[in-house]
Structure formats: C-alpha cells, structure tokens
Amino acid sequence: MTHELKNIVRAYKAAKKKKQKTVLATVVALEGSSYRRPGVRMLIQEDGKRVGAVSGGCVEKEIVRQAETVFKDDVPKMMIYDGRYRLGCEGILYILIEPFVPEVDFLNAFDFILESRKQFKIISSYTKEEGSYADLSSFLVFNGEKIGFRATALLNGDGMLFEQDMKPCFKLVIIGAEHDAVQLCSYASLTGWEVTVVASAAEEKSITDFPGANIFITEEPETLSILDIDKQTAIVLMTHSYVRDLKYLLAIKESVPVYLGLLGPAKRREKLLNEFMDHCPEVSDTFFDMIHGPAGLDIGAETAQEIALAILSEILSVTRNKEPIMLKNKLGSIHT
Numbered sequence: 001m002t003h004e005l006k007n008i009v010r011a012y013k014a015a016k017k018k019k020q021k022t023v024l025a026t027v028v029a030l031e032g033s034s035y036r037r038p039g040v041r042m043l044i045q046e047d048g049k050r051v052g053a054v055s056g057g058c059v060e061k062e063i064v065r066q067a068e069t070v071f072k073d074d075v076p077k078m079m080i081y082d083g084r085y086r087l088g089c090e091g092i093l094y095i096l097i098e099p100f101v102p103e104v105d106f107l108n109a110f111d112f113i114l115e116s117r118k119q120f121k122i123i124s125s126y127t128k129e130e131g132s133y134a135d136l137s138s139f140l141v142f143n144g145e146k147i148g149f150r151a152t153a154l155l156n157g158d159g160m161l162f163e164q165d166m167k168p169c170f171k172l173v174i175i176g177a178e179h180d181a182v183q184l185c186s187y188a189s190l191t192g193w194e195v196t197v198v199a200s201a202a203e204e205k206s207i208t209d210f211p212g213a214n215i216f217i218t219e220e221p222e223t224l225s226i227l228d229i230d231k232q233t234a235i236v237l238m239t240h241s242y243v244r245d246l247k248y249l250l251a252i253k254e255s256v257p258v259y260l261g262l263l264g265p266a267k268r269r270e271k272l273l274n275e276f277m278d279h280c281p282e283v284s285d286t287f288f289d290m291i292h293g294p295a296g297l298d299i300g301a302e303t304a305q306e307i308a309l310a311i312l313s314e315i316l317s318v319t320r321n322k323e324p325i326m327l328k329n330k331l332g333s334i335h336t
Helices: 002-017 060-073 104-116 179-190 242-251 266-279 285-289 304-319
Strands: 022-032 041-045 050-052 077-082 091-099 120-126 138-142 145-148 160-166 171-175 194-199 215-218 233-237 259-262
Touching (some): 002 041, 002 050, 022 120, 022 160, 041 060, 060 091, 091 120, 171 179, 179 194, 179 304, 233 242, 233 304
Parallel strands (some): 171 194, 171 233, 194 215, 233 259
Antiparallel strands (some): 022 041, 022 091, 041 050, 077 091, 138 145
C-alpha cells in the first residue's frame, strides 16, 4: 500500500509542475467481495490520466466520470459502486473522491517517513450515502500529528472513519549480480518493492545493469554493512559462489529480515549452514528460522524469470503468513 501512495505522490508532483489539478479516489469501505480491499487509491489528473487502480478495471471509468464535479467545485464526494448488478466482483464499494492538493508540510513529512522507514497511518472520513460533502477528507497521521491531503481539509468527528496502518515500503536485498539476480531485481521492482543489490567488485557491475534497483552497493563480505534491515525486508543470497555465499551469510548474521533465501539445492544449503555453524555456534535459532533454502515455491520454474516468480511468491507467502494453495481449492473469500 505504501509504495502505491509513493507513486501517487510522485505523480502529483509531476502534475503540479504542469499545473494540472489532481483528485484522489480511495476505497474506504466494502460490503461483499471485490478485486481489492479498502485502502486502495487512484489518482486522477485533470487531463484524464490515472495512476493506480482500485479494481481490476471495471470501476475506474465510473470514478473518472464522477470526479468531474470534484475537479469543478473542489468539494469531496462519495461514490457507491454496486458490483452485484454489473460484471466483475459481487460487492459494494464505497469510494471517497476528494481533491488531492498536499502542501509542503505533507510532502516533507511523507519524504521523511519513506526515507526513515517509519510506520504511519491514514484516516479518511466518509459516509455511506452518495453525494458531495465538504467535511469529508483524508489525513496522514505521523507522531500524533494530522496532516491533510489538502490545505482546507476538515475531519468530521460525527462521520464514519476508515483508518489504515501503513508500513514502510517492502524492501528486497539481493546479494549477487548474475543474470538471475537481474531478473529478480526487475520483477521485484515491478511488484513495487524497493530493491538493493549487493555485489562484489570482482563482478564489475553497476546499478545500470539492474533495471528497477534503488541502491547498488559494491562491497566485499568482510566490510559489508547493510543498514535498515527490518521486518519489512527480505534478503536473497545468490552469488553462485559457495565461498562468497558463506562469507556474506557470516556478514549478515546479526540482521533480522522477515525472509532470508538461499539459492541452490538442499545439499548445498546443508553444507553451507553446517560450515556457518562451525564459524558461529552462538547464533540463535531465530536466525535459522528466517532461512528458506532452496529459495522459492515449487511451481516448476526453470528459466531465470520463472525462478524469480517462484522466489517472489514464496516471500509473499511468508510475509503474509499464507500457506500456498490453488485458489480453486480455497474455501471462503480470497482475501481471508
């Protein structure tokens, strides 16, 4: 969710330079089932261009049409989309459409939150009745301070509130610079994750070799110092060198990521971890609980691109605490 808001704020800044007004649509409530859950957002520019999506495509055109009055009079409105009588999901979406004109204090706070990887909250006031309402609005809440999505925002204490806890953007640290690392970087970036690539100087690579990478670090294991490894960070060790993998594993032994993937077969993993324990017998079981090797789900992946999908899928299943199954075999709603 945070990376989607990051893209929206980036698009707003670009639109502002072109003197284009922007409107934000937020799904604030849902009855029944839908393609996405409450908290998804879409930015609409005055020229009709959109950033983000709130559904699989069946709702967006109606939102753009409804947004015309918000562009015209700058007054927020509630839209209700009843999917029970249309193609698509069988649910009722309640969508807040409001002017999106964040001021400098909002932009500065948001930039700080992203850079420092802090949690924050978004609160939106809404009603389940269609129409225009001047007192409906959304706020970013950080360190107890409320900062509106527009300067004239009001928080209606009498209405319903949608509160959304926002975590730091998910980050993937890739240690390795071979072809499969490039593919993993590219696919992770498309997913919206922030990607850091760590490579040895001997590999003679740079950030230009990794489309979508945010940070490229040329560092040997002996001097490696990866900052900001938290529970919103996954690490995949894939140098294709047993010796390098061992040295990098020793270098990150104090880290606490949510996921640590090892590339290669089970036999290689056992040898690597046994030798690792010989060097660091004091390492706690918690560290080993984070390790997933061979990295990835068994989906029959063979190419570098397919292996990247298998690894990303496993990371998602771990971070979302989901046991992978075919959706056709799942009882109940998809998002439970």
